[in-house]
Amino acid sequence: MPHKAFAWFILPSALAMLLFIALPLVSIVIQSLYVEHPQVLEQVESCSPFGGCTMETRVDAQATAALREAEPLGRFNGLGTYLNRSHLATGEIAEILRSSDGFADSLRQIYQLPFYRALLFTLCYTFLVTPLGMLMGFWIALAVNRIPAMLKGPVIFVSLLPMIITPLIGSLVIYWMVNSRGILGSLLQWVTQDPTLSIAASGPLTWAMLFLYGIWIAAPFSFVVFYAGLQTVPQDTLESAMIDGANRWERVRFVIIPHLVPLATFVSLVQLMDNFRVLEPIIGFNAQARATSLSFSIYNDLQAENGQLFASAAATSLLTILFVIVLLFPVLIRTWRDFSRKGAH
Amino acid sequence: MSSTPSRPNHTLTIIATLFVLVWLVVAGFPFLWTTWGSFKVEADFFSRADWTNALSGVNTIRQTGGAFTLDGYEGAWIQNEFWRAGLNTAMVTVVVTLLSLVLGTLGGYALARSGYRYAFWILIIALVFRAMPHITLVSGYLVPFFELNIWGTLPTAIIVLVAINQPFTLWMLHSFFLSIPKDLDESAMVDGCTRFQAFREVIVPVMWPGIITTGLFSFLLAYNDFAVTAMLLRQENQTMIPKIASFLGSIESEGNVMFAVSSVVSATVPLFLLVMFFQRQIVGGLTAGAVKG
Known part of the structure; x- marks a missing residue:
């Protein structure tokens, strides 16, 4: 296709992405370098009939509003926001490393810093839920492949539900069940014979619940893709493996799994991207006291009741995007190699 | 043995x-x-x-x-005006799906038919855009939107959702277009069609299955969105999902948690119907992406 025709066809789509994805990135970079104006303070002398006069410091609301109106970005702060306590916390970490006794202790102290707390949960969620969800999906696909054909349609229908459902709705539905007054929560109390047991009150249980929820919504996608892959497994390879004496497990290990590997790469890429942005479950499960993610920190900064923290949100956003790029890097390199090889001949 | x-x-x-x-x-x-x-x-x-x-x-x-x-439903739909959120959701999802498809088919077609290196780079950039958490972009929208005074309205949210949808739509439609032989549009152009006529009269008619499948996923993306609609719409323009989220804060404290439960159930109904009627297309779309992507 000639360059000119290509340009006209791609123009609307490229314009949309440029204006609403690329430009906001620039806006994030700029915002992260500024910080909100502090409140304008004024000294007022207040006198009471018997107490005499004292100097008081008050917030000059009018002047503050005027200043914020005039310079909505705030004042220039350089990399200050990145290095402060709510983000990379370089000063705090240097202090922790200097004064702590032992490695475990310094790790525990670093975990108290909000950015590292969010980062740790996000990474744990991404790298636990992605493989476990795929494994679960693979098992379901193997099992569904064996059941009578007439059951397959309804089974696929029900299996799609957790994936298709709005994440916030899915997490609320589960949250109401595992709530200490809900059916699963009560069941858990009955099983452990501990009437005070509450998932929300325990850090490890909250994490486990969020991971299980993640697997619940992630498994169907892997299931559908792997199930479709199973339909195209070459039958003659399977048969020759049988003739050569491969047992059932060996056939799965040496014929089926290698056949599914390209699909698994695709699924893991999509799931890594989706799991890394985990936000809605934390809101749905009301879990922010026990677990926060990078996305949730940004959401929280933008929600802040008394003034949205744009600089803080922008700094976290930029750090998050850097992590996303690191995460994607192996894929990008591989795609690039494939493409160069294709271009070569 | x-x-x-x-x-x-x-x-x-x-x-x-x-x-x-x-x-x-x-x-x-x-x-x-x-x-x-x-x-x-x-x-x-x-x-x-x-x-x-x-x-x-x-x-x-x-x-x-x-x-x-039906107390829960009455409280949510009538007392708390959930019907308004439902209307907003209908408007947002329909317009977002249609616009995404128009932009996506044009762009996807161009990417599938161009053999140049820049088409590859556009796809890679789209992949990186697809990977970015939506909330990171939202933090970039707010200040400019406040300044331009376009924050809070439905058209703003719609355009943003269309743009955020584009990377995925482009990838999916691009792979569907690749499966249509080049000879088809080339012979139409030999017969005297312009490039755009060939696209509209010859390619789009055979692409309908791919367009419908992609449309389903665009619909889901718009319907299921929380980050964009929760942050970019003012109260009276809220769609269902942010409305439910706001129920959680305000209503749970008043002991009316059943309002939230009934609105959650209401919001699952369209999804349920979607899976019921389009199961084949959804499954096909997921696997098509996997096999070709």
């Missing part, structure tokens, strides 16, 4: 069937339970004393006179 592999292994089939049954309960029961419970009062849905209350509806009968009640 202990057993003849060609003989169907009944034990394994039984184990597989049992496993599938367990999975069906895990996947489906939460929705069944919540739907059932949405017709009860709070004391039954959250029955600390005895879970069978939720089945028999003891408190529902005592409070309302019947075993099922």
Whole structure:
């Protein structure tokens, strides 16, 4: 296709992405370098009939509003926001490393810093839920492949539900069940014979619940893709493996799994991207006291009741995007190699 | 070799069937339970004393006179004007789906037919855009949108959702277009069509299955979005999902958690219907992406 025709066809789509994805990135970079104006303070002398006069410091609301109106970005702060306590916390970490006794202790102290707390949960969620969800999906696909054909349609229908459902709705539905007054929560109390047991009150249980929820919504996608892959497994390879004496497990290990590997790469890429942005479950499960993610920190900064923290949100956003790029890097390199090889001949 | 592999292994089939049954309960029961419970009062849905209350509806009968009640739905849809959020959602999802498809088919077609290196780079950039958490972009929108005074309105949210949808739509339609032979549009152009006529009269008609499948996923993306609509719409323009989120803060404290439950159930109904009618296309779309992408 000639360059000119290509340009006209791609123009609307490229314009949309440029204006609403690329430009906001620039806006994030700029915002992260500024910080909100502090409140304008004024000294007022207040006198009471018997107490005499004292100097008081008050917030000059009018002047503050005027200043914020005039310079909505705030004042220039350089990399200050990145290095402060709510983000990379370089000063705090240097202090922790200097004064702590032992490695475990310094790790525990670093975990108290909000950015590292969010980062740790996000990474744990991404790298636990992605493989476990795929494994679960693979098992379901193997099992569904064996059941009578007439059951397959309804089974696929029900299996799609957790994936298709709005994440916030899915997490609320589960949250109401595992709530200490809900059916699963009560069941858990009955099983452990501990009437005070509450998932929300325990850090490890909250994490486990969020991971299980993640697997619940992630498994169907892997299931559908792997199930479709199973339909195209070459039958003659399977048969020759049988003739050569491969047992059932060996056939799965040496014929089926290698056949599914390209699909698994695709699924893991999509799931890594989706799991890394985990936000809605934390809101749905009301879990922010026990677990926060990078996305949730940004959401929280933008929600802040008394003034949205744009600089803080922008700094976290930029750090998050850097992590996303690191995460994607192996894929990008591989795609690039494939493409160069294709271009070569 | 202990057993003849060609003989169907009944034990394994039984184990597989049992496993599938367990999975069906895990996947489906939460929705069944919540739907059932949405017709009860709070004391039954959250029955600390005895879970069978939720089945028999003891408190529902005592409070309302019947075993099922529409109180939750009435409170959400009428009292709290959930119908307004429903209308907004309908508007946003329909427009976003249509616009995404128009932009996506044009762009996807160009990417599939151009052999130049820059087409590859556009796809890679789209992949990186697809990977960025939506909330990171939202933090970039707010200040400019406040300054331009376009924050809070439905058109703004719609355009943003279309743009955020583009990377995915481009990838998916691009791979569908690749499966249509080049000869088709080239012969149309030999016959005297312009490039755009060939695209509209020859390619789009054979692309309908791909367009419908991509449209389903665009619909889902717009319908399921929380980050964009929650942050970019003002209260009266809210769609269903942010409305439900705002129920959580304001209503739970007043003891009307059943409003949230019934609106959650209401919001699952369109998704349920979607899967029911378009199961084949959804499954096909997921696997097409996997096989070709």
